[in-house]
Amino acid sequence: MYVELRHLRTIRAIQQAGGLARAAEVLNMTQSALSHQVKGLEDQAGMELFVRRSKPMRLSAAGHRMLRAAERILPEIDAMEEEFRALRAGRTGRLHIAIECHACFDWLFPVLEMFRHAWPEIDVDIRAGLAFEALAALNREDVDLVISSDREPPPGILFNPLFDYHPTFVASSQNPLAEQPFITAEDFRDQVLITYPVSRDKLDIFTEILTPAKVEPRAQRTAELTAVILMLVGSNRGVAVLPDWVMREVRSNADYVTRPLGPEPVLKRMYAATRVEDAGKAYMAHFLRLARSEPVKLQRGG
């Protein structure tokens, strides 16, 4: 039994138009075509879908069952097609974001909140968990945007610069290092380093400082949340290196000291990686604009 949407449309049209000839007009076909089609469908179904005793033919019991299916399914199809039209028009789309940078939650949430208001139809999501191989996921279209500070764009991927930041040292004000004007790799030998639970090549402190200098901290422990890391640092259980914008709240707090990594301060750039073919999309451009300006405002405001 090979039912097709065409058949469902026919069933519905005949019911609504109250007859085969009228339905044919609605469907832009000849009455003959519809008659043939109904006959074929009834052959497939193995039973009569219409009662022909009275003249304008009417649905039989079985026909009513099929009408029910039609009335469930066809609106579903219409909705999908409407969504595709919107998709083509660029009014809607998907923005699933992967973040390689844990601390980015800080500014990403406010940005997404603003974005959602401007583009309510866009399917927005943050996909944690696949921090690994986020760029591959971008290529596979598992996600549509990756927040990253990598630098070598693979082919087909665009790295849109967002803003610059300083990976910044933070410690308890009781920590001896609080005396120094800046912090170097060697200073970490005696420290417990607190980081996000991700691989070292995703952590600025390793990629920029420790790994090049071949220095290993005394110990390393991890915490998921920025607030937890700062709490541990505040109680002098260790030191951390976080992007400067995270320091907003602790800079005015006497329990903490923040210091640049030195001697010359490390400067890194945050990127939003997208597929090149998404570059032209209006909602994508809007998101990038927000992601460029809002974090900076937050930073200044703090």
Place this chain on the structure above:
Amino acid sequence: MYVELRHLRTIRAIQQAGGLARAAEVLNMTQSALSHQVKGLEDQAGMELFVRRSKPMRLSAAGHRMLRAAERILPEIDAMEEEFRALRAGRTGRLHIAIECHACFDWLFPVLEMFRHAWPEIDVDIRAGLAFEALAALNREDVDLVISSDREPPPGILFNPLFDYHPTFVASSQNPLAEQPFITAEDFRDQVLITYPVSRDKLDIFTEILTPAKVEPRAQRTAELTAVILMLVGSNRGVAVLPDWVMREVRSNADYVTRPLGPEPVLKRMYAATRVEDAGKAYMAHFLRLARSEPVKLQRGG
């Protein structure tokens, strides 16, 4: 955009099989056919539904949207097709019943209850309201069975006899007519007659007694429910004529008297009208068997 179920099946198969070639096997087509089809579908959609950068091709964002539609719609179709198979096999069907005879609720409910257990898949319903023109509704396939005591079967309709019954007079034991051995038309001249709220040609007392004798009762009032009619009769607010099986409960009650209509008792036959083409159906035969035997048992049991 002419989406067809074939396309939805394709989308789902490619997703499940994890690739076009494998999906082609599942769908019993060549890989080439599927490739052409996907291309056509993407032309229709106006965008790529699959990502071809990596080798086994995968759904794009838009493709995922279509997959969602497929996963909603295809089970719906499968369910319908399964139902049609069951319909062809006679395991299922529809049994919508119209009753021209109000008092028939009494035995119809127990019968339907038994029937539902034996044929749980049959779509059972009682359609009140269209007591008028019930036979026309049967022809239009609005209903599948009509409980009636008419006698002239229209072409295409089968009148299956169920059982015979006596329209029986019932009154309060305080009513003077309680003295008589039987009741005639003339006896109603001084009585308030209580009936169901239907036209006179559906009421035995009129068709069999009063109309032929051209007798009009003193007054007529109506009540929907048998229990209400009996209550009114019991408090001597009027008299009624009901099928004998209804009297089951009141016959042993000293407040009531029941009398045959006379001089020779009126005998009527109850029928279940069906379409001739439904005659062969197993569930229909089963229902008729129940409707023949159960009311009689109820009558004896009472």
Place this chain on the structure above:
DNA sequence: CGACATACATGAATGAACCTCATGAAGAAC
């Protein structure tokens, strides 16, 4: 790094499915 295997795309040809046209039959309306 080159050879081989795998996976998808393409083009022409075939054939089935669907549509139209012309016409017939059977109710329904007058």
Place this chain on the structure above:
DNA sequence: GTTCTTCATGAGGTTCATTCATGTATGTCG
């Protein structure tokens, strides 16, 4: 009874999905 409406039917043409044969790109293994 005549006429109008409504659906059915058959032949013929066109469209469109599928197949076969082959090309191309990607992934994999020695």
